[in-house]
Amino acid sequence: MLSFWEQKNFLNYDLIVVGAGFTGLSAAINFKKKHKKAKVLVIDRGVFPSGASSKNAGFACFGSLTEILDDFWSMTPDEVLQLVEKRYTGLTQIRKQFGDQALRYQHRNGYEILGEEQLEALEQLPDINHLLKKIFKKEVFSVVKDPSKFGFSETVKAVVKNRFEGELDPGAYLNALWEKASGLGVRILSGVSVVEVNHEEGRVLAEKKGKKEIFEFVGERVAICTNAFTQKLWPASPLEPGRGLILLSKPIAGGIPWKGAFHLDRGYVYFREVEGRLLLGGARNKDFEKEKTTEFEVNPIIKDHLNRLAQEVIFPGRPLEWEMEWTGIMAFGTKKSPIIQQIGKKTAVAVRLGGMGVAIGWQVGKELSELLSDL
Ligand SMILES: Cc1cc2nc3c(=O)[nH]c(=O)nc-3n(C[C@H](O)[C@H](O)[C@H](O)COP(=O)(O)OP(=O)(O)OC[C@H]3O[C@@H](n4cnc5c(N)ncnc54)[C@H](O)[C@@H]3O)c2cc1C
Structure with missing residues (x-):
C-alpha cells in the first residue's frame, strides 16, 4: 500500500x-x-x-588475428573494419572519459598463441595489417621473435603480438x-x-x-x-544467450613469466595474469548447444578443457590450483x-x-x- x-x-x-x-x-x-x-x-x-558486466574477463580488446580472419566468413571487409573501429573507438572513449586509474587499465599488449594447425593464419597477417592501417595508422599485429620466453608448451608454434590491446578491472x-x-x-x-x-x-x-x-x-x-x-x-x-566460464587460480608459485591479454582459438579462449594468478576463460565452442542458456552453472566439459589447457599448454609441468570459478551470460545473434x-x-x-x-x-x-x- x-x-x-x-x-x-x-x-x-x-x-x-x-x-x-x-x-x-x-x-x-x-x-x-x-x-x-x-x-x-x-x-x-x-x-x-550482476549481468555480464561484472562477470567478464576485463579484456580491452577488439579482435585477435584468427578472430578477425574468422569474421571474413560471415562479413564483408568493410563490415569487419567497421566492427574493429567501433570497438577500438569505444576503448579510447572510456579511457578518456574515466581515466586509466579509475578503470585500473593496464596497457600490457594483447597476444594470440597459435598451434601448428593455425600457423597458416600468419600468411594473411600482412594483409590484415594493411587493412587495419586505415584505423590504426601503424601495424597492429607482429610475430614475436622468441615465443619460448613465455614458457608455454611446445605445441605453441607462434605468438602474435597486438600492441593496441590492454586489460582493465570490469x-x-x-x-x-x-x-x-x-x-x-x-x-x-x-x-x-x-x-x-x-x-x-x-x-x-x-x-x-x-x-x-x-x-x-x-x-x-x-x-x-x-x-x-x-x-x-x-x-x-x-537474441541467443551464450554462457562464458572463468577460472581463477591461486597465486602461481614462482611467478608468471608473461604479462598481457592472451587469446587462442579464434578468440573463444582467453587468459591473463591477475595479481599473480591465472585468469582463464571461454571455450563455449567446446559445447555450443549446452552453453546457449541463461543458467549460471559450470559445464564440466568446458571446465575440463580449460583445466587441460592450463596444465598442459600454459603452465606445463608446473603446479596450479583453482581458487574461484564463475559464469556469466552474453547475448549473441546472427x-x-x-x-x-x-x-x-x-x-x-x-x-x-x-x-x-x-x-x-x-x-x-x-x-x-x-x-x-x-x-
Ligand atoms: C565470462 C565472460 C567474459 C567476458 N569477457 C569479456 C572481455 O574480456 N571483454 C569484453 O569486451 N567483453 C567481455 N564479455 C562481454 C561483456 O561482459 C558484455 O558484452 C557486457 O558486459 C554487456 O553489458 P550489458 O550492460 O549490455 O549487459 P549486462 O552486463 O548483462 O547487464 C544487464 C543487466 O540487466 C539486469 N537485468 C536483467 N534482467 C532484469 C530484469 N528483469 N529486471 C531488472 N534488471 C535486470 C542484470 O542484472 C544485469 O545487471 C564477457 C562476458 C562474459 C560472460
Missing part, C-alpha cells in the same frame, strides 16, 4: 532504464548529461549489477559508471526485478526480490538494457553488431553486445540515449 507522497515522488520518471550493466549505466549517464533536469531511474535485479569500470551516474543525480534501484514493460505507455512493473508486492513505475521513455535476459521483456528479441532500436512508442532497446561489451558498452549506451532523446 503506497502513500500519497510515495506515489507523487517515487514512481514517475522522464527515463527509466532497465539493467545497470555497462550499457544501461552509459545510457543513463549520457541522457542525464544532455537533459540535466530529467528524472532518470535505473533498475537492476541484482544487489549490484568491477572498477562499473564503479566508475555507477559513481558518475550517482553524481549526476541518476537514481539507481538495485535488487528490484522488472517483470513487465508496456512498450507503448511506458509502464514498468517491478518487484523486490522475494516479495510479491508489485510497483508500477511510469517513464516518458523506457530503455531496456538487459542484454542476454531480454526475452522476458521483449519476447520478439532476436550478426556481431548490437541491436539499438525503438520497439514501441515509449521504449527502445540496446542489447546483443556479444563478447565485446567492455569496448562497445559506453558507445552503445550513448547511441541509445540519443535515440531516446528523439522519442
Whole structure:
C-alpha cells in the first residue's frame, strides 16, 4: 500500500532504464548529461549489477588475428573494419572519459598463441595489417621473435603480438559508471526485478526480490538494457544467450613469466595474469548447444578443457590450483553488431553486445540515449 507522497515522488520518471550493466549505466549517464533536469531511474535485479558486466574477463580488446580472419566468413571487409573501429573507438572513449586509474587499465599488449594447425593464419597477417592501417595508422599485429620466453608448451608454434590491446578491472569500470551516474543525480534501484514493460505507455512493473508486492513505475521513455535476459521483456528479441566460464587460480608459485591479454582459438579462449594468478576463460565452442542458456552453472566439459589447457599448454609441468570459478551470460545473434532500436512508442532497446561489451558498452549506451532523446 503506497502513500500519497510515495506515489507523487517515487514512481514517475522522464527515463527509466532497465539493467545497470555497462550499457544501461552509459545510457543513463549520457541522457542525464544532455537533459540535466530529467528524472532518470535505473533498475537492476541484482544487489549490484550482476549481468555480464561484472562477470567478464576485463579484456580491452577488439579482435585477435584468427578472430578477425574468422569474421571474413560471415562479413564483408568493410563490415569487419567497421566492427574493429567501433570497438577500438569505444576503448579510447572510456579511457578518456574515466581515466586509466579509475578503470585500473593496464596497457600490457594483447597476444594470440597459435598451434601448428593455425600457423597458416600468419600468411594473411600482412594483409590484415594493411587493412587495419586505415584505423590504426601503424601495424597492429607482429610475430614475436622468441615465443619460448613465455614458457608455454611446445605445441605453441607462434605468438602474435597486438600492441593496441590492454586489460582493465570490469568491477572498477562499473564503479566508475555507477559513481558518475550517482553524481549526476541518476537514481539507481538495485535488487528490484522488472517483470513487465508496456512498450507503448511506458509502464514498468517491478518487484523486490522475494516479495510479491508489485510497483508500477511510469517513464516518458523506457530503455531496456538487459542484454542476454531480454526475452522476458521483449519476447520478439532476436537474441541467443551464450554462457562464458572463468577460472581463477591461486597465486602461481614462482611467478608468471608473461604479462598481457592472451587469446587462442579464434578468440573463444582467453587468459591473463591477475595479481599473480591465472585468469582463464571461454571455450563455449567446446559445447555450443549446452552453453546457449541463461543458467549460471559450470559445464564440466568446458571446465575440463580449460583445466587441460592450463596444465598442459600454459603452465606445463608446473603446479596450479583453482581458487574461484564463475559464469556469466552474453547475448549473441546472427550478426556481431548490437541491436539499438525503438520497439514501441515509449521504449527502445540496446542489447546483443556479444563478447565485446567492455569496448562497445559506453558507445552503445550513448547511441541509445540519443535515440531516446528523439522519442
Ligand atoms: C565470462 C565472460 C567474459 C567476458 N569477457 C569479456 C572481455 O574480456 N571483454 C569484453 O569486451 N567483453 C567481455 N564479455 C562481454 C561483456 O561482459 C558484455 O558484452 C557486457 O558486459 C554487456 O553489458 P550489458 O550492460 O549490455 O549487459 P549486462 O552486463 O548483462 O547487464 C544487464 C543487466 O540487466 C539486469 N537485468 C536483467 N534482467 C532484469 C530484469 N528483469 N529486471 C531488472 N534488471 C535486470 C542484470 O542484472 C544485469 O545487471 C564477457 C562476458 C562474459 C560472460
